[in-house]
Amino acid sequence: MPDDILVDIEDLQFNYDGRPVLQGINMKIPRGKVVAIMGGSGCGKTTLLRCIGGQLRPTGGRVRLEKHQVCEMSEAELYRLRRKMGMLFQFGALFTDMSVFDNVAFPLREHTDMSEEMIRDLVMMKLEAVGLRGARKLMPGELSGGMARRVALARAVALDPMLVMYDEPFTGLDPIALGVIGQLIRKLNDALGATSIMVTHDIHESLLIVDYIYFLNGGRVVAEGTPDEIRASKDPFVHQFVYAEVEGPVHFDYPAPSIRQELLAGVTRV
Amino acid sequence: MNRTVLDLWVGFFVALGIAALLFLALKVGNLSSAHMSETYVLQAKFDNIGGLKVRGPVKSAGVVVGRIAEIKFDPVSYEAVVTLNVDGRYQFPKDTFASIYTAGLLGEQYVGLDVGGDEKMLKAGDTIAKTQSAVVLEKMISQFLFSKAADGQDKK
Amino acid sequence: MFSPASLIRKLGHATVERIWRLGFAARFFVAILRLSGTSFRRLPLTLREIYFSGVLSLLIILVSGLFVGLVLGLQGFETLQRYGSTEALGVLVALSLTRELGPVVAALLFASRAGSSVTAEIGLMKATEQLKAMDMMAVNPIARVVAPRFWGGVVAMPLLAAMFSAMGVLGGWLIGVVFIGVDDGAFWSQMQAGVDWRYDVWNGVIKSFVFGIAVSLIAVFEGYDSVPTAEGVSRAITRTVVTSALTILALDFVLTSFMFRGAS
Ligand SMILES: Nc1ncnc2c1ncn2[C@@H]1O[C@H](COP(=O)(O)OP(=O)(O)O)[C@@H](O)[C@H]1O
Numbered sequence: 001m002p003d004d005i006l007v008d009i010e011d012l013q014f015n016y017d018g019r020p021v022l023q024g025i026n027m028k029i030p031r032g033k034v035v036a037i038m039g040g041s042g043c044g045k046t047t048l049l050r051c052i053g054g055q056l057r058p059t060g061g062r063v064r065l066e067k068h069q070v071c072e073m074s075e076a077e078l079y080r081l082r083r084k085m086g087m088l089f090q091f092g093a094l095f096t097d098m099s100v101f102d103n104v105a106f107p108l109r110e111h112t113d114m115s116e117e118m119i120r121d122l123v124m125m126k127l128e129a130v131g132l133r134g135a136r137k138l139m140p141g142e143l144s145g146g147m148a149r150r151v152a153l154a155r156a157v158a159l160d161p162m163l164v165m166y167d168e169p170f171t172g173l174d175p176i177a178l179g180v181i182g183q184l185i186r187k188l189n190d191a192l193g194a195t196s197i198m199v200t201h202d203i204h205e206s207l208l209i210v211d212y213i214y215f216l217n218g219g220r221v222v223a224e225g226t227p228d229e230i231r232a233s234k235d236p237f238v239h240q241f242v243y244a245e246v247e248g249p250v251h252f253d254y255p256a257p258s259i260r261q262e263l264l265a266g267v268t269r270v
Numbered sequence: 271m272n273r274t275v276l277d278l279w280v281g282f283f284v285a286l287g288i289a290a291l292l293f294l295a296l297k298v299g300n301l302s303s304a305h306m307s308e309t310y311v312l313q314a315k316f317d318n319i320g321g322l323k324v325r326g327p328v329k330s331a332g333v334v335v336g337r338i339a340e341i342k343f344d345p346v347s348y349e350a351v352v353t354l355n356v357d358g359r360y361q362f363p364k365d366t367f368a369s370i371y372t373a374g375l376l377g378e379q380y381v382g383l384d385v386g387g388d389e390k391m392l393k394a395g396d397t398i399a400k401t402q403s404a405v406v407l408e409k410m411i412s413q414f415l416f417s418k419a420a421d422g423q424d425k426k
Numbered sequence: 427m428f429s430p431a432s433l434i435r436k437l438g439h440a441t442v443e444r445i446w447r448l449g450f451a452a453r454f455f456v457a458i459l460r461l462s463g464t465s466f467r468r469l470p471l472t473l474r475e476i477y478f479s480g481v482l483s484l485l486i487i488l489v490s491g492l493f494v495g496l497v498l499g500l501q502g503f504e505t506l507q508r509y510g511s512t513e514a515l516g517v518l519v520a521l522s523l524t525r526e527l528g529p530v531v532a533a534l535l536f537a538s539r540a541g542s543s544v545t546a547e548i549g550l551m552k553a554t555e556q557l558k559a560m561d562m563m564a565v566n567p568i569a570r571v572v573a574p575r576f577w578g579g580v581v582a583m584p585l586l587a588a589m590f591s592a593m594g595v596l597g598g599w600l601i602g603v604v605f606i607g608v609d610d611g612a613f614w615s616q617m618q619a620g621v622d623w624r625y626d627v628w629n630g631v632i633k634s635f636v637f638g639i640a641v642s643l644i645a646v647f648e649g650y651d652s653v654p655t656a657e658g659v660s661r662a663i664t665r666t667v668v669t670s671a672l673t674i675l676a677l678d679f680v681l682t683s684f685m686f687r688g689a690s
């Protein structure tokens with residue numbers, strides 16, 4: 001059933017100033033599931049999310065969200081579509097000039113005509129869900145990294161979106177906070193009946209909470225599967241990722257000529 | 271929507287700004303006193319206007335009764351055409367004399383209206399017939415020297 | 427190292443870069459105007475920016491205005507005394523302030539006090555992805571963040587300039603009349619005779635309005651166009667102050683030559 005697929009990505013390509021970042025991504029994200037996208041830093045995960053949200057126009061390929069072709073929509077249409085999406089940014093991106101309460105209330109105030117009492121009730125519910133109702137008067141500068149992430153989470157789901165995207169929700173968190181956020185993502189997804197896409201490098205946490213995992217490398221999907229399939233996988237890439245090995249198909253260097261060549265070139269130039 | 275402390279500050283700020291503007295307009299500028307409710311236009315032709323400037327005063331008996339609106343050169347008669355905005359409260363007779371005076375030795379120049387005795391009054395758009403040009407210092411000096419020289423020759 | 431060819435190439439590159447940015451700034455300005463509906467429909471947003479740009483600049487503007495007036499009074503008295511026309515002190519102080527110093531100095535202070543902080547705020551919002559997050563929440567950052575700051579500055583600037591001039595006149599009066607002993611009546615009456623409210627005062631207000639548009643546009647643009655790093659934002663702040671100062675002085679020259687041409 002094609003209707004089961006909320007986000008359908010076909011042969012998606014993207015270049016930054018001519019340097020290819022995404023080189024033909026294919027993904028199908030089913031409704032109601034939590035899907036993880038994994039890959040090393042700089043392999044284009046954030047770029048992929050921003051293409052899904054329509055903030056970046058891909059150089060090739062298509063992104064379908066429900067019945068909409070995201071890449072062909074006008075600014076106004078995109079804004080209408082984005083009201084049904086939530087996104088948690090890599091570093092939270094809380095509005096630093098507003099309190100926790102106002103941050104979570106922001107989407108409600110911007111997009112609905114609710115009375116202040118209704119907004120208050122809704123915000124309290126969202127903050128309760130992330131366990132920060134008591135912190136509503138604090139400013140973002142007074143929050144720890146984990147708390148800020150949870151506030152951003154509450155804000156991302158304030159309008160009960162049908163699609164929530166999380167950009168590295170686990171980075172910089174201690175193991176406990178990490179587990180809390182992981183459970184929250186799962187809980188919120190099921191409570192809202194939403195669909196979630198989660199970008200992360202944390203394989204172990206992901207294996208616990210997600211329904212499906214995609215591995216990206218070199219701008220392509222190199223492996224995919226359910227958590228059980230991934231655990232059982234013999235794929236060298238997956239193996240390297242799961243066991244955090246230094247040697248393997250993933251190179252941690254930015255593409256460059258060999259160091260020997262470059263040193264020699266330096267010698268000849270002088 | 272509730273009133274906030276911020277509103278109070280902004281209100282205070284705007285009020286202070288408007289007060290400053292009013293101060294500049296009323297106390298510094300002369301919006302209140304120089305307010306000429308209605309003016310009418312008169313014209314005067316001069317052979318030479320000297321250093322007369324647009325917006326300079328028009329005075330009668332030393333009182334400012336108008337402002338100079340425009341100064342043009344008439345290519346036919348080779349004269350300067352000066353347009354005066356005169357306060358609507360004042361009327362001047364037909365045979366009024368328009369002269370260009372200097373306030374003090376080096377002060378600004380203005381148009382003085384010396385009133386005649388005619389029964390009929392000047393109407394808006396009229397041209398003042400009798401005018402006297404500005405005194406040009408060089409001319410005066412050379413005239414003076416010339417007449418001295420002439421005197422000297424006569425005596426011989 | 428500095429071969430002429432590379433120098434010319436660099437120069438050409440810099441020029442093209444400038445023109446490119448200017449074009450972008452023009453398009454940005456149009457976008458602000460087009461997306462200004464929110465600023466007027468939701469007045470509290472703009473009031474907040476009037477507070478940050480205007481109210482918080484009050485102290486520096488009032489104090490500077492007073493001191494400029496004091497200095498003008500002293501210097502003016504010195505010079506006028508030589509010609510025995512000290513009662514013209516009022517005109518001198520008032521004309522200098524309403525026509526030139528009020529709008530120009532207030533705008534320079536405004537650029538460094540309020541303009542720089544607007545640039546910093548928008549630049550940091552960009553660097554911390556707050557603008558992108560807002561865009562993702564279907565809220566246009568130009569409408570929600572940039573336009574209210576722009577209009578706040580445009581409203582605050584003429585009011586600040588008027589306060590600066592008024593304060594300056596009072597400063598001149600304080601020095602001239604209270605301390606030196608110029609005749610109070612002559613001071614004010616000469617001033618009122620010599621300052622035309624429409625020609626001098628109003629033209630000054632128009633100047634400060636134009637400066638307000640220029641400085642506010644530069645401030646929001648530099649913030650929005652900054653490189654989203656700590657260094658990029660600090661450079662953007664510097665550029666706001668420098669570009670604003672040059673723009674104010676250049677605009678002042680152009681406006682003055684239009685406004686005060688011909689007549690004395
Ligand atoms: N604004 C940009 N301009 C140019 N290159 C960029 C930009 N943003 C990201 N990149 C490059 O694109 C690649 C992918 O970035 P990103 O999607 O942020 O990676 P990640 O997977 O860590 O989220 C990186 O190599 C980065 O250098």
Ligand SMILES: [Mg+2]
Pocket residue numbers: 045046047090167168
């Ligand atoms: Mg990233």
